[in-house]
Amino acid sequence: MKRVTKYKSEITGTEVTFTVSEKLNKLKGKVLAPKKLAEANELLRKLKTPLPK
């Protein structure tokens, strides 16, 4: 049985269907964009101010 969630945008009112994919579930936990993540971590490490409260 498909697991489906409808989501309506609070900004535009557009509705979209999200369907849980078993194929995607198998990729859970894998870092799919490692370079992008490394760059993000580098930016965060260089921060001179804390995250906003």
Added chain:
Amino acid sequence: MKYEVYRDIGVTDDFSLFEFFSIGKNGDILKRVTFTRTEDDRVYNLAFGDVDEADEIDDYVVTDNGERNKVLATVAFIAEAYTRRFPDHWILFRGSTQERLRLYRMAVGLHLEELSVLYEIWALVDVGIVKFRKNLKINAFLIRRKIVTLAYETCHQI
């Protein structure tokens, strides 16, 4: 703000990974969007792009499928859904190139008023984190759902 979006999106059951097909002049191209926890466990990195042969996200590829705005609007939609599920997560995103970062800056700047109703929109700049404003030179965006605090009146019975 009214843009067309792709309406059928695949998702993992933990809401961390999404995919949809871009349908354009070069055919049907699978796009993937992922939110990955960074070293700061309050911050999640948003990455998106085409899916390459290694099943990873290639965010440098130029697809040129003639539907850029629809893809960006779909990614924005996914971010909205994600932050509804995880309102306490900070989302960090930037372009893979300066051109793409400029494109995102322009897109956010153009819709800043509407987006600011829903999100706190901050920017990582060389000196730290500042509130995003139009025409600001930035290194990345950092956004989070606005926290709505409800004021409760206390009723005292006499």
